[in-house]
Amino acid sequence: MQTGTFAETDGNAGNICLNANELIIDKGTIISSTLGNRRGGNIDIFSTDVKMNDGSIKARSIGGLGDAGSISLTAKTISLNDLSIISTSATQTGGGNIEVQVHDHLHLFDSGITARTQGNQPHHSGGNLTIRKPQLLTLNNSQLLANAYAGNGGNISIIAGHFIQSSDSLLSASSELGIDGNITIDSSIEDFSDIQVLPSKFGDKPKLLNNRCAIRSRQGFSTFRITTRDVLPVSPEDLR
Structure with a gap:
């Protein structure tokens, strides 16, 4: 037009x-x-x-x-x-x-x-x-x-x-x-100038799950507990 x-x-x-x-x-x-x-x-x-x-x-x-x-x-x-x-x-x-x-x-x-x-x-x-x-x-x-x-x-x-x-x-x-x-x-x-781009790759799962609870506790058995948190952990490492 x-x-x-x-x-x-x-x-x-x-x-x-x-x-x-x-x-x-x-x-x-x-x-x-x-x-x-x-x-x-x-x-x-x-x-x-x-x-x-x-x-x-x-x-x-x-x-x-x-x-x-x-x-x-x-x-x-x-x-x-x-x-x-x-x-x-x-x-x-x-x-x-x-x-x-x-x-x-x-x-x-x-x-x-x-x-x-x-x-x-x-x-x-x-x-x-x-x-x-x-x-x-x-x-x-x-x-x-x-x-x-x-x-x-x-x-x-x-x-x-x-x-x-x-x-x-x-x-x-x-x-x-x-x-x-x-x-x-x-x-x-x-x-929104300070927004950071999240990484495209997830954490290394084999590395995070390398050691079982039984090995870390040295008691020969594993345990599973349900607890509450006030906030989400910053890293999966903090779940240990």
């Missing part, structure tokens, strides 16, 4: 407005582009459930001075998987904004939501990224970006019930030559 305007076009690109009970984008694209000096069209999506697998929703400005359009997405649940992307981008001008409003959960796995610009003038600021009211926001090896080159970085605003971010995920509102944007998070943040 696409709308756009070209270099010789006088008017702005058309907008895309989509209402759906369930929206599934599987290796597909919804895109609004401008190649000239006119503004790109906006993308507005209203749905109960949005599922994206290697899919994209893009509003972009390519090569011209027209600003990229903005993206607004409202849904009960949103899941982005397998390199899915929701993005606004501009090569020579300011970036468009992205607003995501979710009532239940927003999950990103190997995916991103980005508002970026490569404009080379101080007023070419990055777009703003706003995420409102999901009960649960999770980032797993994913990105939330509002970056710029010459202008100021965009702002990232997150309001969520709970926010879980993996250690390999990235939040950035930076600018290479301008002033970095602000990142504001109003949420209960769950920190």
Whole structure:
């Protein structure tokens, strides 16, 4: 699904407005582009459930001075998987904004939501990224970006019930030559950065069971006892 305007076009690109009970984008694209000096069209999506697998929703400005359009997405649940992307981008001008409003959960796995610009003038600021009211926001090896080159970085605003971010995920509102944007998070943040990966191999069973109770007790017979513990032992060795 696409709308756009070209270099010789006088008017702005058309907008895309989509209402759906369930929206599934599987290796597909919804895109609004401008190649000239006119503004790109906006993308507005209203749905109960949005599922994206290697899919994209893009509003972009390519090569011209027209600003990229903005993206607004409202849904009960949103899941982005397998390199899915929701993005606004501009090569020579300011970036468009992205607003995501979710009532239940927003999950990103190997995916991103980005508002970026490569404009080379101080007023070419990055777009703003706003995420409102999901009960649960999770980032797993994913990105939330509002970056710029010459202008100021965009702002990232997150309001969520709970926010879980993996250690390999990235939040950035930076600018290479301008002033970095602000990142504001109003949420209960769950920190899982210290979680350790469990070993893939179990303990050496022959080694653990090498000596029978009778041999260790030197009494010539084995015993079996049932007792209670306040906590589980750290190692099977502690069961002796």
